[in-house]
Amino acid sequence: MKVPLLDLVRQYRIIKGEIDPAIAGVVETQYFKLGPKVAAFEERVAEYCGTKRAVGCASGTDALLLALMAWGVGEGDEVITTPYTFFATGGSIWRAGAVPVYVDIDAATYNIDPAKIEAAITEKTKAIMPVHLFGQCADMDPINEIAKRHGLVVIEDAAQAIGSEYKGRRAGSLADVGCFSFFPSKNLGGYGDGGMLTTDDEKLADLLISLREHGQSELYHHWTIGMNSRLDALQAAVLDVKMNHLDEWSDGRSRNADYYNERFKDTEIVTPFKMDGARHIYNQYVIRVPDRDGLKEHLKANDVGCAIYYPLSLHLQKCFAKLGYKEGDLPESERASKETLSLPIFSLLTEEERDYVASTVLAYVAGNVR
Numbered sequence: 001m002k003v004p005l006l007d008l009v010r011q012y013r014i015i016k017g018e019i020d021p022a023i024a025g026v027v028e029t030q031y032f033k034l035g036p037k038v039a040a041f042e043e044r045v046a047e048y049c050g051t052k053r054a055v056g057c058a059s060g061t062d063a064l065l066l067a068l069m070a071w072g073v074g075e076g077d078e079v080i081t082t083p084y085t086f087f088a089t090g091g092s093i094w095r096a097g098a099v100p101v102y103v104d105i106d107a108a109t110y111n112i113d114p115a116k117i118e119a120a121i122t123e124k125t126k127a128i129m130p131v132h133l134f135g136q137c138a139d140m141d142p143i144n145e146i147a148k149r150h151g152l153v154v155i156e157d158a159a160q161a162i163g164s165e166y167k168g169r170r171a172g173s174l175a176d177v178g179c180f181s182f183f184p185s186k187n188l189g190g191y192g193d194g195g196m197l198t199t200d201d202e203k204l205a206d207l208l209i210s211l212r213e214h215g216q217s218e219l220y221h222h223w224t225i226g227m228n229s230r231l232d233a234l235q236a237a238v239l240d241v242k243m244n245h246l247d248e249w250s251d252g253r254s255r256n257a258d259y260y261n262e263r264f265k266d267t268e269i270v271t272p273f274k275m276d277g278a279r280h281i282y283n284q285y286v287i288r289v290p291d292r293d294g295l296k297e298h299l300k301a302n303d304v305g306c307a308i309y310y311p312l313s314l315h316l317q318k319c320f321a322k323l324g325y326k327e328g329d330l331p332e333s334e335r336a337s338k339e340t341l342s343l344p345i346f347s348l349l350t351e352e353e354r355d356y357v358a359s360t361v362l363a364y365v366a367g368n369v370r
């Protein structure tokens with residue numbers, strides 16, 4: 001049996017009857033740039049996340065950059081974030097002109113450890129950018145409390161976490177601004193790139209609307225310099241259809257996670273830790289094992305799709321060498337990058353497939369095939 005890490009064709013076959021006319025609808029109206037489809041989808045995301053406003057943009061990376069620009073974060077500023085994340089988190093801080101300051105993660109949740117944030121604050125610190133990694137929210141109460149005490153802005157990197165909940169509230173509504181990605185492999189993924197910002201701050205939302213179109217106040221009149229970063233109307237049409245299924249698909253991922261957790265219990269496999277009262281949407285199902293690389297080879301040899309998120313912490317990336325970090329500086333992040341592996345978790349996985357995935361993992365871990 002061959003099990004892919006993710007299969008979006010199965011999903012398309014189910015929603016083809018909704019998707020195809022939605023795409024044709026955009027083409028027929030010629031509303032390619034913003035327009036009613038994008039506006040309607042923005043409103044829907046705001047409602048889903050529980051914020052007053054949502055502003056579409058071209059990608060999750062741009063959402064992060066736009067949020068930093070909107071808060072005036074740039075040259076001479078520092079932004080505290082996690083090193084154990086997709087590159088865009090640190091990259092967007094650098095591109096804004098600021099310096100990323102990496103704070104180690106909590107070994108259980110893989111999210112930034114709030115207890116280590118305060119020691120990293122300096123007079124240059126402007127913002128904290130926690131990531132809701134793999135689909136579980138960072139521990140936002142202590143993060144917001146620290147930010148409030150020091151007058152810092154909090155920007156959620158919620159790229160992997162649409163629909164994820166923290167103490168009854170949704171990702172994107174837990175700080176000053178939330179940043180989402182609609183990259184195809186996210187729980188809500190388009191057929192290309194897309195992104196969104198969510199906020200309760202009306203003024204900030206209006207500013208983002210200006211920044212995403214070259215800082216214009218009215219057409220061809222520019223009060224500042226922004227970007228070209230709009231949410232494509234074709235993507236909005238696709239995403240609007242997929243939104244009808246988002247919770248059902250995220251719940252399916254969660255059921256698959258429960259299944260694996262049961263199969264892997266009482267073994268050396270560390271299954272994902274779920275915080276009390278959280279809704280984890282399992283954008284990734286990530287296990288921790290001592291011999292990660294061996295398990296990965298074994299899964300590959302047996303046609304089980306898997307991936308390493310992420311093999312190298314951001315503080316050790318070549319492009320950040322000038323920041324002066326060295327190996328051993330952020331040990332939990334470095335250990336996670338050596339011990340974790342992501343398994344197939346998408347909702348349309350069949351029962352036979354997930355049994356095969358679990359059995360193949362267990363055969364290796366039990367030493368039967370080593």
Ligand SMILES: *Cc1c(COP(=O)(O)O)cnc(C)c1O
Binds near residue numbers: 157181
């Ligand atoms: C996917 C992702 C991004 C970037 O989103 P794009 O839409 O690919 O630009 C940023 N941060 C995290 C944590 C992500 O997973």
